[in-house]
Amino acid sequence: MLKHSLTLRISFFFSLAIIIVLTGIAFLINNAIEDHFVEQDKLVLEDKISTLKELYNETAEDNLFSIIDSMQRHAGLVILIKNEMQTLYSSEGVNFVQSNLGLKINIQNKQATTWEDGGNHYLSVNFILEKSGEFNRMLIGTLAININHHQQFLGVFNNILIKFTIFAGVVSALLGWLITRQGLLPLIRLSEQASIISMKDLSRRMPTKQLPIEIQSLSYTLNNMLERLEVAIERLSNFSSDIAHELRSPVNNLMTQTQVCLSKNRTSKEYVDILASNSEEYERLSRMITDMLFLAKSDNHHLMLTKKELKIEQEVQDLFDFYEALAEDKNITLVISGSAKIIADQLMLRRAFSNILSNAIRHSYENSKIHVSIFDLPNSISIDFENQGNTIDKKDLIHLFERFYRVDKSRTHGKHEGVGLGLAITRSIIDAHNATLSVCSENKLTTFSIKFIKDKLILK
Incomplete structure (x- = not known):
């Protein structure tokens, strides 16, 4: 389902992104609060250690231990003091074994460590007590504070963060689905409109207004x-x-x-x-x-052209010789002017010229003239076939190169009538040579123009 639904895909990834961001934020908040509690407890421990060091220099050991008893009852502290030989003082009910792991390292780095004993969690700092003026009179101590209340707070807070993250993920999924579906409504309408279009009715169009x-x-x-x-x-x-x-x-x-x-x-x-x-x-x-x-x-681009250099005026003249008898029947004069060389397929080009010329002879007035003009321009070569005859209506001009199209709708065939494919073939040949074919008809003059771009005349 997720694979095929764009709405569900976007909603899923949107919710996943929200959950990842919220999880990251929750992790950062939890670490920040935990670090804050550690710093607070560490400051308390360092303050008490500083007090102990001062008292140790000013009082006897017995008096120091009495002060420690009073201090730990009020502050929730536990303490261990020992010399190199034995333990001198240890708070009741507390096993300091875990706190003494890596004692020398902790003393050197002055780091606080956390450990657990009997379900209680402690944060401890190891320290050294030295009495000035006395040789080798040094005590090693561990001062710890119970942090159960902090752990409980963090546990409750983490549960809240987890529940909030899950809730936010679910809400994000629902909102993401609603927002995505709302955003894709134009696409859904487009799909619905497309579904009613068929071969029987291609006149319908896609909506274009009020769309993204x-x-x-x-x-x-x-x-x-x-x-x-x-x-x-x-x-x-x-x-x-x-x-x-x-x-x-x-x-x-x-x-x-x-x-x-x-x-x-x-x-x-x-x-x-x-x-x-x-x-x-x-x-x-x-x-x-x-x-x-x-x-x-031609439609499938399967025409194979055999190109070579040709003299256009010679090709036209050869066609004049061929159509001379047909032109004489109507007393039509064939005239050619200009010259140019071109690279093209001789047979196909001659066929295109022949279709235009025979069409011009067929529709020219008697005692008129057909003039073929060749223009060798700097960037192109143009060939114009001009004949005098009835002006072709503009509504027919735009369809003149279509297959089976004839201006004469009666479709009667005379001796020399074709089937309406000649000009369509001519256009296909001209297109195959990367040239253009156009026609204009006005004031009883009709001109077919072929234009070759010199940069596209490549012999291959």
């Missing part, structure tokens, strides 16, 4: 993706409809002619005419399938 900046950018990204997806689905739907329409006509023609042919006996000449007509439909189907395969390769 991070999620708002995600919403904009999703909306852009949905727009691209909607356009792609629409194009795919139109493509499927168009291809079905285009394939239906030749197939129907073939079926009709074949059925009519089989309806009664025919002469050899009639069979030959029908087969010739069928052959034309087969050629048209073959061209359509070939063009579609070419576009599929």
